[in-house]
Amino acid sequence: MLDERSKKVLCAVVQNYIDFPDPVGSRTVAKRYSFGLSPATIRNIMADLEEMGFLTQPHTSAGRVPTDRGYRFYVDSLVAGGDYYLNIDILQELYKRLKALKNDIDMFLGETTKTLSMLSHYIGVAMSPRPDMTTLKRIELLKYKADKVAAILFTDEGLIKNKVISLDSEVSQKDLNRIATYLNSEFSGYTFDEIRLRVIKEMSKAKTMCDSLISKAIKICQEALYFFRGDLFVSGLSEVLELPDFTDLKKIRELSRAIEDKHTIIKLLDKLSEFEGVQIIIGSENSMDEMEKFSVVVSACKEGDRPIGVVGIIGPTRMNYAKAIYIVDNTAKFITKMLVER
Amino acid sequence: MLDERSKKVLCAVVQNYIDFPDPVGSRTVAKRYSFGLSPATIRNIMADLEEMGFLTQPHTSAGRVPTDRGYRFYVDSLVAGGDYYLNIDILQELYKRLKALKNDIDMFLGETTKTLSMLSHYIGVAMSPRPDMTTLKRIELLKYKADKVAAILFTDEGLIKNKVISLDSEVSQKDLNRIATYLNSEFSGYTFDEIRLRVIKEMSKAKTMCDSLISKAIKICQEALYFFRGDLFVSGLSEVLELPDFTDLKKIRELSRAIEDKHTIIKLLDKLSEFEGVQIIIGSENSMDEMEKFSVVVSACKEGDRPIGVVGIIGPTRMNYAKAIYIVDNTAKFITKMLVER
DNA sequence: TTTTAGCACTCTCAATAGTTCAGTGCTAAT
DNA sequence: ATTAGCACTGAACTATTGAGAGTGCTAAAA
Structure with missing residues (x-):
């Protein structure tokens, strides 16, 4: 639908506009890119390109400027040709x-x-x-202030994030270690979104259950992941x-x-x-x-x-x-x- | 040096300019702020204020605009009067x-x-x-990958920062714990800048010393603090x-x-x-x-x-x-x- | 002596008009 | 099919003008 010559003119216009931020006229194209064609011919081609939606004029007597579609064509041929900038x-x-x-x-x-x-x-x-693509590698819990825990999250992607969590009651570092071990065995290797889902499930279970350590663990885990983004x-x-x-x-x-x-x-x-x-x-x-x-x-x-x-x-x-x-x-x-x- | 009336006019001009972003003229001041004075009088006062450097004119026939000094006077009387905005x-x-x-x-x-x-x-x-005002509360070291350690820094201000440190050789979590204990006993309660200074001192000592654990500790500490800002x-x-x-x-x-x-x-x-x-x-x-x-x-x-x-x-x-x-x-x-x- | 009214003056801003210029579209010749 | 020629268009620049806002100064009023 676009013959070789039109393509070349289109690309020349786009290239020139990228290089110099003024609407480009037929004369410029004819001169700067040696097509062996007169401005008049280029003009006709450009008029066609405008009709096809690759170029527009800011006003009647100005040169042409690429439309998004014009840029698209240019970029596609750039990529196809594989000729990028080198430095x-x-x-x-x-x-x-x-x-x-x-x-x-x-x-x-x-x-x-x-x-x-x-x-x-x-x-x-x-x-x-x-977060939905981030996988938990390891979680560590460090006692912070009396009723506060710092959760350190390691991900497979190499991210390390920390988050302070407030608890209802004081928990010893020993218990925290046990909670961390539990969480690691349970959730390590899962993505954060998967963990979030599983935590929600566990929470409904945990209510009927009375292992307070596990319910604490679940709560910590939930909070730790909450703001992760x-x-x-x-x-x-x-x-x-x-x-x-x-x-x-x-x-x-x-x-x-x-x-x-x-x-x-x-x-x-x-x-x-x-x-x-x-x-x-x-x-x-x-x-x-x-x-x-x-x-x-x-x-x-x-x-x-x-x-x-x-x-x-x-x-x-x-x-x-x-x-x-x-x-x-x-x-x-x-x-x-x-x-x-x- | 500035009589009561001039002060009031100055503040009125500044206030009006803050409220409406156009140079303010004598008429406006006379009208909007009931001084009981004619524009002409205000004009004279404003001319004086300009001479003293509190106001300027963008051009001859425009109203006046506060200079930085004018704003300063306004702000000072604002603060002195204690009348801020309430909401x-x-x-x-x-x-x-x-x-x-x-x-x-x-x-x-x-x-x-x-x-x-x-x-x-x-x-x-x-x-x-x-960093020079931030005091270290606690440092924790967690083994990350084989030759990498995550240092978690807790400060008295409530900041928690983590930094990954690459080591020359593998260190066990047990050794890391011992290193952490050492660092905590040594540096806890000091500001980061103090620690940096002490670390530099220790390093020269550590060279002659051959307790490799301590020299490792010092190195870790130095790296952990390095980018802290x-x-x-x-x-x-x-x-x-x-x-x-x-x-x-x-x-x-x-x-x-x-x-x-x-x-x-x-x-x-x-x-x-x-x-x-x-x-x-x-x-x-x-x-x-x-x-x-x-x-x-x-x-x-x-x-x-x-x-x-x-x-x-x-x-x-x-x-x-x-x-x-x-x-x-x-x-x-x-x-x-x-x-x-x- | 201080304040005010009056008036000429200054400068900006907006509108208008004239000119230039780049670039077009069209037509007719090559 | 291409090109030269030419009339046309619209933007950008440059005065020019008039209106308007606000001043400074002077002379009168308080």
Whole structure:
């Protein structure tokens, strides 16, 4: 439906618009990309492309600008061609810095987003695994104050989380150890969501039962898991504010609200984390209205089948996709490798 | 140096400018605040106030706008008069929600900033204590993977932090327990900075010594404390973007950079955390250039002499100080009370 | 001596109009 | 099928103008 020549013109327009943030005219295309065609011919082709919904004009006498569909075509041919941006030296350098932090997942992810945004000049995002996919490796209970217990949760993904739990009555460290042993034997190896379900079941049983230690154990377990959730890390808002795409105050507000909410972005990343490889969402392809004006390039990090996090970049639809894809792909691969061999 | 009438006019101008974001003219002042004086007289007074540096004109034929010095005078008389904004119902409501999180300091501070920004419509900030003021209560070591140990640090302030440490050789849980006991007997009750210093001393000793357990202990301790630092929580950028004060793209960029840096704000809060009660920094009173256009209202939370955190609000110099002071003061007091009785 | 009325003056802001310019669509010639 | 030519369009920039808000100053009033 799109002949070779039209494809080339379309890609040229998109590429040029990505490189220079002004609507691109037929003259520019004819000149800068040696098609051996006159501006008039290019004009006709561009008019066709507009009719097909790949390009639009901001106003009658301006050049053309890609629509989301136009970007999509461009990105697809980019991926098909496999020609991304290359800049290996810088990446390796930065990854070295990251490696030093691998033992502290929070700091690690925080630093990852900073690296992503620094490299791309867009917004870097990273998310730790969703609780329903996180498997409990071990739980330890440490007596804290008289009626308080610190629960330390170790997960297979390498996360360590602690949570203080208030109890009705004082419990000795010895009892806590017994409770921990019980919980470990019972729940180790299960995902947090599975545990939550089983805990609910046990609780109804526990009521009729009178082993107070077990009922305490169940209660502790429930509380320990309660607030556990995937954390979202975001950085680089100031980077995108430098772009000419963000001179519109309204757009900036929307973006900063979306970032502070976290909710929208978490939902989005959650959805994308199931897939293999780099995922690209362009503008309105996104189902969330708040993100309609932005593009998202993400990749899940998996250890075998188990997702251990998501990293990505958020930027304007007029994004340097080649670079973004390259950075995200490599970062995800690096993290995966690093976490697996840990 | 400033007669009663001038003071009143000055405060009226500032108040009016805070309420309505336009330069205020003599007519407005005469009308809205019943001085029983004609605009002409007010005009003369305002001209004097300008000469003394309390007011300026954006341009010749505009009304007047407070300078930072003008705000300072206004705030001082506000504080002296003790007349802040009152709205007890809402606060209590919100504090209830916060209380549920008090066992998780990170979540608690995060939620505190959200509450602060929601109440004030400015930026909420909260910082956990500086490491040099944080005292170690207890350290626990849990064997993680073969050559890895999870160190769990409990502080007197109620913080719990965990850090994974890689060792050169495998150590049994039993040995870890002995190490922990040693570290606790040695360092419990000291601030992190004191411990750091002592650890450095011990290390030079340990070299000549050959008790490998102790040298291991020292190494673990050093690593455990290494990355420990006060955390800064910020939220509400999207709130201030709605204000008419932030239509200037440059200002927005500056602010968002400052927030992402964290460094500037941490330094600032650090400095202010020594003082008792609510501290107010107006615009250029601040030594950091990046914050020149903003005002900061903060209060440290202390348990006796020991600081346990800082909370505050960042907004435009044209800030509703009465409200901000009231909110910060109450929030700090609430947190202090809550943390102490914990 | 202090306050006020009056008035000329200054500066911004919004609306209007003229000009330039990039880029288009269409038509007719190649 | 391609291209040159040309009229047309709409944005962006540049005056120019008038209205309006607020000032400073002066001279009169209290």
